[in-house]
Amino acid sequence: MPGVDELLQQMGQGDLQGLSTVAVKEIPAREAEFSGIEGLPPPLKQALTESGIENFYTHQARAVNLVRKGRSVVTATPTASGKSLIYNIPVLESIINDPASRALYLFPLKALTRDQLTSLEEFARLLAGKVHVDSAVYDGDTDPQARARIRSKPPNILLTNPDMLHRSFLPYHRSWQKFFSALKYIVVDEVHTYRGVMGSNMAWVFRRLRRICAQYGREPVFIFSSATIANPGQLCSALTGHEPEVIQKGGAPAGKKHFLLLDPEMQGAAQSAIRVLQKALELGLRTIVYTQSRKMTELIAMWASQRAGRLKKYISAYRAGFLPEQRREIEQKLASGELLAVVSTSALELGIDIGHLDLCLLVGYPGSVMATMQRGGRVGRSGRDSAIMLIGHEDALDQYLLRNPREFFSLEPESAVINPDNPSIMRRHLVCAAAEKPIALQEMMLDNEAGKCIKSLEKDGELLASRDRSFYYTRARYPHKDVDLRGTGQTYNIFEHSTGEYLGEVDGVRAFKETHPGAVYLHMGETYVVQDLDLETFAVYAAKSEANYYTRPITEKYTEIVEVQATRATAAGELCLGRLKVTEHVSAYEKRLVRGQARIGLIPLDLPPLVFETQGMWFTLDSQVRRDVEDRRLHFMGGLHALEHGLIGCMPLIILTDRNDLGGIASPVHEQLHKGAVFIYDGTPGGIGLCRQAFELGDRLVARAMGILSSCTCENGCPGCIHSPKCGSGNRPLDKEAAMHMLAVLAGERCGEAKRKDVSCRIETDEGSMEIDSGYTKSDQAELPYAVLDIETRYSAQEVGGWGNCHRMGVSFAVVFDSRNQEFVTFDQEQAADLGSFLEDFSLVVGFNLLKFDYRVLQGLSDYDFSSLPTLDMLREIEARLGHRLSLDHLARHTLGTNKSANGLMALKWWKEGELDKIVEYCRQDVSVTRDLYLFGRDKGYLLFKNKAGKKVRIPVSWQDTAFQV
Known part of the structure; x- marks a missing residue:
């Protein structure tokens, strides 16, 4: 059977003209390293042998031995390194020694849960007649009768997801008393996914879980599994409060991999990916194609199918928003070989069993080293040679990496960031905690920020204090339903306009930009045009259409400085960190032809503005910088706008983020600062710590942006340096030369030491300076009649x-x-x-x-x-x-x-x-x-x-x- 070598040979012979190979890195095969696990119970040892497991990789043995001693562990080794055995072995051993022992397995996706249940049932079958091991899944697909049976007689191993833990276990913990009273292990798989908004929510879910466990006299051991990130121990500690042992050196074998950087030149990344996919299908190579958006996933799958002829049936799209049964069917077909190619968003980045793959196509840089390694780790599991091909987009970040391949291959994994102190997230979880069990003032979960938050909740009537203020209660019986762990806003359901068929869902912020009235929406290869966005019922109604165009939203944004938290001096002014109030208004949308991308219409929209507070950072530019720019006959606002795009575009090079998680605003004269400023902010209400992390690396951010703009050979700006595909004003105005001058001034002096302002800050207003107190101060005004x-x-x-x-x-x-x-x-x-x-x-x-x-x-x-x-x-x-x-x-x-x-x-x-x-x-x-x-x-x-x-x-x-x- 042909392998990737034949595909690489054909590419080397020029069979794919117009697709230039910029660089190739060969990742050599790796031999396995083994170690022993002593003293396993005979029934378990026999079951492992019957499963074909006689030796253990070094990382498996070390982790299992630590867990058996009662230590919490995080294993952050490459994909397909056998991390599931690390938690299954000690859990099964515990059940053999004590049949009353219980374990909770937590997976971020239902598909992962079902995968692991199959594995556990296989172990149970092998142990049958010697030991009884009971396992069950408790999630949204579990029918009511099964749920009641599981609650009354909980299994040894209960598999679920974060949403069910939050909505069904913790608020009704008294119904789970038998389970919590015997809980010994908590397994957290794919812990690296608990970052950003999700991670900030999960930090509070874990605090609440430990609180309930303590009520039933338990302090379970945590067993974490993670992809390769820079800070697995720090992340797990921030999430749960447990300080785990960190294991990052793996002993699993791996086949040889070829990693190629490809420049699509004039074709575009999507069209080039389709051409490579066609070649791979002809050779029978099992391929996964990763894209960076739901829309691109649908488009590539649709275009590839149109060109595949008899091979059309072997291609499918896969993304979040599909119905669970649709995703499960695709996973099964891919694992069985019924499908040869799947085009996916990050939804298939995790360890779902989809069989052995030969080729991974990355349509654009995934935005982080971690995601690149995780997606590339999906191929080559069979020990055969495999290939990973990164096809660069036209955008600034991808083009910079194509021009600097040595730097790309030397990039280190990033740190995962969470922000449990996000006030909007913290508030909701404290209310949930109080509903589960009244909050005592001296509880360990109440650090300084949580204490302030409780006082605010008390003031707002969300929490009610006992007379002596020793306990806090909630007035809501079930506040959990209003908390979305994977976002901070409302979810909209999408329906077919004529039939009412449920198509999927979209989060509240994305709904205004992607499913506004008139928007073209793609689903399972079908094109729909949105007829109505119902803001009261949170529903989207879309009708099937043969539209030959796509749509792009036009947005207007404003920002207000609420609090300054830190400042650094720059040669151009200051770099500041603080809280911002952002107002974003989707005011219109463009229609553009699919072929040629020519604009064929601009349609106004009547939607309410989105207003939220978040954390952000901003560079100020003094009046002298503006005079210098204008003396050179350059466009000051165009330079600020280009500077904004350049800084946001290279943020993924210094922190673990996708630029879609960030927002930006450029202002020639900000009304509070009375000078030019470029704002970058966390796109999540309350902030998730991205800008705080970037603020500490401000000099590196400026240097990266300078490198991207100066290495691009265009004169006036292009998608490779300052154009942004998500610009709400259509990339107008932009002035690359002005931006380069501003960056040169910013880089003239390294940032100084931060000056923290924990209590108050001073900003300029039209009336002069204004002191803003970060806390509440009672008015001392005289009593009025x-x-x-x-x-x-x-x-x-x-x-x-x-x-x-x-x-x-x-x-x-x-x-x-x-x-x-x-x-x-x-x-x-x-x-x-x-x-x-x-x-x-x-x-x-x-x-x-x-x-x-x-x-x-x-x-x-x-x-x-x-x-x-x-x-x-x-x-x-x-x-x-x-x-x-x-x-x-x-x-x-x-x-x-x-x-x-x-x-x-x-x-x-x-x-x-x-x-x-x-x-x-x-x-x-x-x-x-x-x-x-x-x-x-x-x-x-x-x-x-x-x-x-x-x-x-x-x-x-x-x-x-x-x-x-x-």
């Missing part, structure tokens, strides 16, 4: 035909407490108009249910517009905090230790009986209680009530510093 109002009616709601007719209920008496004179003033029904004029003199009118009751009753008696008064309706504020109402009597009893003297029904009875003095006395007592509650909340910042669990807790209020309006 306020009034407290309550009324009693003459008729009940039933008597006037329902609450909708409360304007007909009449007034027996209205009582007002006047804070200026510290006295009560009484009004009867005939004085309703005078009451309005009287209340006008106060800065605030306080009451309980004023807006929906008192004012509506009064409106039926007077032409005065009571709704124009500055009003604090305490009932409305409390309902907004808690999501439900509390009575005045309940709040008074638990906050003030007092009760109301009567109720509204008694006041109606007194009116009918003519006992008017009793009504006035009762109304005054209600006003007194309302006043005292207002003052208590204003001065202390909370009220007290009893929750459903019977605990007295705090509801935060901020009445001392809020302007209340109806």
